[in-house]
Amino acid sequence: MGTSKETYSLKGGCQCGQVRYELTNVPHEIYVCHCRECQKQSASAFGISVVARSADVRLLTGRLDRWTRPTDSGRSLTCFFCPDCGSRVWHGDKEREDEVSLKGGSLDEPVDLTDAIHIWTSRKLRGVIIPEGSRQYPGEPDKAKLA
Known part of the structure; x- marks a missing residue:
């Protein structure tokens, strides 16, 4: 029998x-970031980052x-980002860094935020409710603490 x-x-x-891209392996983590920069970038209450190797x-087209930015x-x-429509696609230079964070809204299939890690919660908008039991940090967590 073959495998x-x-x-x-x-x-x-x-x-x-x-612009089209493909992720060929399961992402490491999903973050919901409540910092002001993510609010501005997403024009919403938070940004969603899907962290992958x-x-x-792969950039397809x-x-x-x-x-x-700082x-x-x-x-x-x-x-x-796409030079035509301006949509952010990912953060991090994949040619120089081990990981990038794909922007959640750029994925064809909606992201499941059930196990997402909420960061910069000290800056979340009033009225935004973080699900009970979610891992959350008031700022940017030390990567060692996430392991």
Whole structure:
């Protein structure tokens, strides 16, 4: 009997459809970020980041522009977006970093936030309810604490 290897594929892209990408392995974590920058970037109450290995993300069509901004934690973040519609696709330079965070709204299938980690909760908008029992941090957690 042969063994069958199931392939994992999760696709996404920008709003206008010029940029398409594929995630070929299960993501590590999902974050719901309540910082002010994510609120601005998403034009909503929070941003959703699906963290995956850079090697598991493939650009299928289109090209991305980049913009680098300071983060609330004092580091720099490189943001990749469609030059035509401006939609953010992922954060982090996959050519230089081990992980990137795919923007949750760019995925074709909605993200399940049941086990998402809520960060920067000290900046969440009034009225936003974080599910009871969710892991949450008032700022950006130390990666060692998440393991």
